[in-house]
Amino acid sequence: MAERVLVKGTEAMGEAAVRAGCRLFFGYPITPQNELPEYMSKRMPEVNGTFLQTESEVATINMVYGAACTGTRVMTSTSSPGYSLMQEGVSYMACAELPAVLVNVVRGGPGLGDIQPSQGDYWQATKGGGHGDYKLIVLAPSTVQEAVDLTVLAFDLADKYRNPTLIVADGVIGQIMEPVTFPDFVDLSQLPTHDTWALKGNKGRQKRVVAPFDLDPYRLEQMNLALVAKYEEMERNETRWEEYRLEDAEVVITAFGTVARIAKSVVDQAREQGIKAGLFRPITIWPFPYKRLEELSKGKKLIFDAEMNMGQMLEDVKLAVKDNAPIEFFKRMGGVVPTPDEILGALNSKLGR
Structure with a gap:
């Protein structure tokens, strides 16, 4: 080894x-x-x-x-x-x-x-x-x-x-x-x-x-x-991405880089609360995996994008999802790294929980 x-x-x-x-x-x-x-x-x-x-x-x-x-x-x-x-x-x-x-x-x-x-x-x-x-x-x-x-x-x-x-x-x-x-x-x-x-x-x-x-x-x-x-x-x-617990997901969290590793904890915690969540993480942010995200978004309750910026990847998420599902956004900026609890709280709020 x-x-x-x-x-x-x-x-x-x-x-x-x-x-x-x-x-x-x-x-x-x-x-x-x-x-x-x-x-x-x-x-x-x-x-x-x-x-x-x-x-x-x-x-x-x-x-x-x-x-x-x-x-x-x-x-x-x-x-x-x-x-x-x-x-x-x-x-x-x-x-x-x-x-x-x-x-x-x-x-x-x-x-x-x-x-x-x-x-x-x-x-x-x-x-x-x-x-x-x-x-x-x-x-x-x-x-x-x-x-x-x-x-x-x-x-x-x-x-x-x-x-x-x-x-x-x-x-x-x-x-x-x-x-x-x-x-x-x-x-x-x-x-x-x-x-x-x-x-x-x-x-x-x-x-x-x-x-x-x-x-x-x-x-x-x-x-x-x-x-x-x-x-x-x-x-x-050369389009690359990762899917995490998306097999039966009704809510898809999109994130990349550090926020994506945080989002995995959010997915696990959300499922403990009865929310069927999963993560879609672009590995190549260009070329962006538009086709796969479009497929995954069909029939979903919510696409929830989380980033450490004002919503830059959000534009590509919207282009991919089209009208397949509603999209909500969570952000932290200025060098602030979000916690799993912050993201999960925002997700619950968007789901009306």
Whole structure:
């Protein structure tokens, strides 16, 4: 049996990245994700990799862009205001079709906000936070073990689709310590080489250009259409979710990340009170599992969405559910983490109990 190790979420994602073949890390400190770059500053030299603390988040994402052009597995991590500063570079990378893994450990906002957990970056993550038309695959772990597993998956998906992949983990997932099992180290010789496009020296061949633009509007439109086709493929193949006690549920709680792990306790307590509740948790918050939630919502008494924001995923829940069932919403904001009793009390109130 593989050894289980007690580890903090940020450090767990760092070790998972190393084992997934990440050998380049660029980052700038911001709470509550500082342990991740700190861990990588120690770990990268141990595996013959490179760590560089940059002068800003803008510098960070442009260094990630340059590193990704070589086809090497590269990663950065930040928190909400820092990720905002990266948006121009993220759009450039999506246009240039460059694989990289980005981590946003979300804190309270808007503005500078605070350093407490939040889910207020959902729109930025899922709707394309920068300019233009583009999408990232966005993974939202709810445990430290899942953060490990999704980090490894993120690198594979980034390579598969030549696209940046984003992990959205709020401050609870980043700071909590849980026992995890790490995967084995990948064989670096078996990783994708990207020999058809990567910039690794052009001796003996024609030069290549990796560019996030085309000044001819008709060619740029064709580039956009090719990206749209890729995003549609992601929607067909990469939608992920978890269902908990939904077999006979009359009430469906929708939540992601930390709130979803809290909602599992709410489901259990609700059933003790005679409420047939279940949880639907998107793991990919993009692509969002619209079709499955639409199916599950038919004939239900209530869809109850719970989030640590003003109702950002709520918009996607409404798009999925349509008129199949009534929808109610519970929120905490500013870095306040709800308790199971708070959510259950709100649910009872919406059910008229």
